[in-house]
Amino acid sequence: MLADATTVLDDRAQITTDAAAAGLTVPDTLRTAFESPDGFATAAVEASAELAAIRGYTSAVEARRTAADTIEALGLWGLNPDGDLDRARTLFAAGDVAGSVAAAGEAQSAWTGAAEAGRARLTSIGVLALALLLGLVILAIWLRGRRRRVTTPAFAPAGSNSLARTDPYATLAASSDPAGPVEVGDDGARGAKPD
Secondary structure (H helix, E strand, O other): HHHHHHHHHHHHHHHHHHHHHHOOOOOOHHHHOOOOOOHHHHHHHHHHHHHHHHHHHHHHHHHHHOOOOOOOHHOOOOOHHHHHHHHHHHHHHHOHHHHHHHHHHHHHHHHHHHHHHHHHHHHHHHHHHHHHHHHHHHHHHHEEEEEEOOOOOOOOOOOOOOOHHHEEEEEEEEHOOOOEEEEEOOOOOOOOOOO
């Protein structure tokens, strides 16, 4: 029992030192665990969890981007890793070690994956812009072809020859001879055929 107590006290001293270095406030959960009926076992588990939470928080702080480039800034768009880090600190002080580890992990993942996420978003934006440009080109071609197309007026009578409206020679060929039918005589002379 004395050895177990010494181990817990050593862990407590380590937690105090590491938490101070990380800027964290040590919760009272280790004391509460130590004073519980199965004190040594519970306190040992709590001490290990708190030390792991401090290490996770420290790793997240080391991953922080103080001056993100354009790609990383694009990857961090919509995320708040600094807020996650603040939440990890608050949860640790409140004794929520598991919540602190999760929040610190989210902050670290956001910072370490910022460049990759930024490249993926940039690619998506490029594909979207290309698709939009292609759509505009197709629309412009379609509108240009529509303007060139000759359409029949809505008031044209059924069965009318549309060629006669566009080809003057077709109109001339379709009209009757104003002189009337022509008769050729035996001598080859041409004359109007009597009605």
